[in-house]
Amino acid sequence: MWYTNVVHKPGKNVSSRSANLQLRGSTFRFRIRVPEDLRAEIKKTEIVKSLGTNNRKEAQQPARLERVKVDAEWAALRRKLKPTxxxxxxxxxxxxxISVVRSRRAPWRRGQCRPLFSG
Structure with missing residues (x-):
């Protein structure tokens, strides 16, 4: 059913001001895809939350708040996962x-042996 709403009726569920709104039945929902780099940690491909209203204008503010919350959670998760x-x-x-490695590296330059890879 959501496929029909999302793909075939874009004017009904998405506007330029509220791209994360989806109309399901008579209720708007906040819906966002989880970025590929966070899916393993979150264990979801998308986040969906009912906004509890059938009025688009009333749904826009909670949807914006949800987007801010999700972005903050994802930023914190990325900081946690970032290699240090x-x-x-x-x-x-x-x-x-570095200087020791440089001095011992590339003996082939001095004609002692051939490089394994040429490039």
Missing amino acids: STSGLSDIEIWRL
């Missing part, structure tokens, strides 16, 4: 390691 540096190395130690 746990090496504990100082900048000086990192640069020393």
Whole structure:
């Protein structure tokens, strides 16, 4: 049923001012797809919440509030999932390691062996 409303009657369920509104029966719902990078954590492909009204103007404000809440939750979840540096190395130690690796790398440049990959 929602497929019919969403695809075949776009004027009835989505307006340019309220893209996350969907009319289901006589009640508006907030509906948003979960971004691909968060689906494994949230375990849903979309979030749907009834707004409890059949009036579009009354539904727009709660839909905007839901969108703000969802965006804040997703931002917090992304910060939590973002990989952080746990090496504990100082900048000086990192640069020393880089210089050691550079000095030992690429012996083929000195004619000692051939590179594994050319590029």
